[in-house]
Amino acid sequence: MSDRDSAAWWDAVRRHELTLQRCAACREVRFPPRAMCNRCGAESAEWVPALGTGRVYSWVVTHQVFAPALAGRVPYTTLLVRLDDGPDLLMYGNLAEGAPADLRPGLPVEAVFEDAEDGTTLINWRPRP
Template sequence: MTLAQRPRPEADRDSAPWWAAVRRHELTVQRCEGCGALRFPARAICNRCRSRSYAWEPVEGTARVYSWIINHQVFMRSMADEVPFPIVLVRLDAGLGQGDDLLMYGNLADGDAEVLRAGLPVEAVFVDVDDETTVVHWRPR
């Protein structure tokens, strides 16, 4: 199955601006306008101060592997030939030292699970699936 044949992510009210930024090959997170906390995933209310006011802020697409899984389960028959494959959970460098725990997940760009280890430096890779959809993968740097 090619990437273009996979199911597409569906943007919701909170995540639509994030997906639009990803389409422009820009990684963003929300910054609370009440307390200044960075947050991801997108949500309407700040966990720290309960403010409903926020702005989207570009961040460097660098991170470190926090955890990962190797998916062996065939959840969709159309992807059976891709199993097993790694999915990584990364901690963005943008939140380090600020007390902001910014975690994102995604596919490992080259799919080589042998390189995975906690703390592995990675960078965001923007993959244009088609004219409307772009996804973020992570590549060792």
């Protein structure tokens, strides 16, 4: 899962910290992580804390077993969340609490961390009170 651009992000997630990349030149925040800023082309960036909140943009309920490790979770719901940190920042994660029937576009959610048995930590989302 981790690569050159995302390794620092995955390290932060393992510490239960949600971070985003910010361009060192123009200060534009971006996600997913990448080597070059889309706005100014600079190749230097820093990691900054994310708010950990957003709004549901879309979702899909998966009924098919695509990975044996997830067989016991089917059906599960994956959300696409528009982060409150910026207008063009989208992040995926599973629905941690609630039912798919309760979802609607714009529903406020917050990030929660899930430590998987294989040592991976995932970002999931739950409705905000």
